[in-house]
Amino acid sequence: GENVEQHPSTLSVQEGDSAVIKCTYSDSASNYFPWYKQELGKGPQLIIDIRSNVGEKKDQRIAVTLNKTAKHFSLHITETQPEDSAVYFCAASITGGFKTIFGAGTRLFVKA
Amino acid sequence: GAGVSQSPSNKVTEKGKDVELRCDPISGHTALYWYRQRLGQGLEFLIYFQGNSAPDKSGLPSDRFSAERTGESVSTLTIQRTQQEDSAVYLCASSTTPSSPLHFGNGTRLTVT
Numbered sequence: 001g002e003n004v005e006q007h008p009s010t011l012s013v014q015e016g017d018s019a020v021i022k023c024t025y026s027d028s029a030s031n032y033f034p035w036y037k038q039e040l041g042k043g044p045q046l047i048i049d050i051r052s053n054v055g056e057k058k059d060q061r062i063a064v065t066l067n068k069t070a071k072h073f074s075l076h077i078t079e080t081q082p083e084d085s086a087v088y089f090c091a092a093s094i095t096g097g098f099k100t101i102f103g104a105g106t107r108l109f110v111k112a
Numbered sequence: 113g114a115g116v117s118q119s120p121s122n123k124v125t126e127k128g129k130d131v132e133l134r135c136d137p138i139s140g141h142t143a144l145y146w147y148r149q150r151l152g153q154g155l156e157f158l159i160y161f162q163g164n165s166a167p168d169k170s171g172l173p174s175d176r177f178s179a180e181r182t183g184e185s186v187s188t189l190t191i192q193r194t195q196q197e198d199s200a201v202y203l204c205a206s207s208t209t210p211s212s213p214l215h216f217g218n219g220t221r222l223t224v225t
């Protein structure tokens with residue numbers, strides 16, 4: 001079955017710096033890659049997603065890149081702000097399938 | 113609009129007792145999922161419901177765990193004879209279709225003493 005590995009487990013950056021979180025997946029059939037942000041005491045919320053027919057997607061300060069050959073995908077947050085502090089999860093699934101497999105999460109700290 | 117609602121938000125129970133957790137998905141969402149999140153860990157898939165199809169129970173960790181869903185509405189996750197290792201946050205999510213983004217509730221934090 002699918003396995004998703006996520007690094008780093010913890011990331012600390014200064015406000016205004018960029019943050020990068022990386023994930024790898026094992027099932028070459030996976031073609032949908034969402035990213036979720038989880039704040040303390042809340043459920044994860046979708047922040048951006050990418051499908052396998054594109055290599056990059058941006059939404060304001062957030063971007064995601066996908067390398068299907070290497071089975072890598074990454075989340076990039078620019079101009080980080082204290083409110084970006086949270087746990088971020090990458091995930092992978094197959095269109096038409098149902099099982100979304102999550103990475104172990106990255107706890108991001110943005111220091112003011 | 114209303115999101116996914118879970119109740120109770122917190123539950124403390126004694127080892128050996130049964131517990132029932134409830135999830136109200138977003139109206140019209142045919143797919144419903146239960147995940148378990150242990151402290152500081154990722155999300156562990158438990159069970160999936162899609163419409164009136166038979167649920168996929170492949171993630172349930174033992175036969176003490178069971179779940180039901182009434183049509184395309186409320187779901188309940190039942191844990192019998194709770195053990196301390198069952199302590200975790202139980203998250204419910206729903207989506208419009210199986211391959212659409214998941215909408216999560218805020219979870220039920222279960223503590224087994």
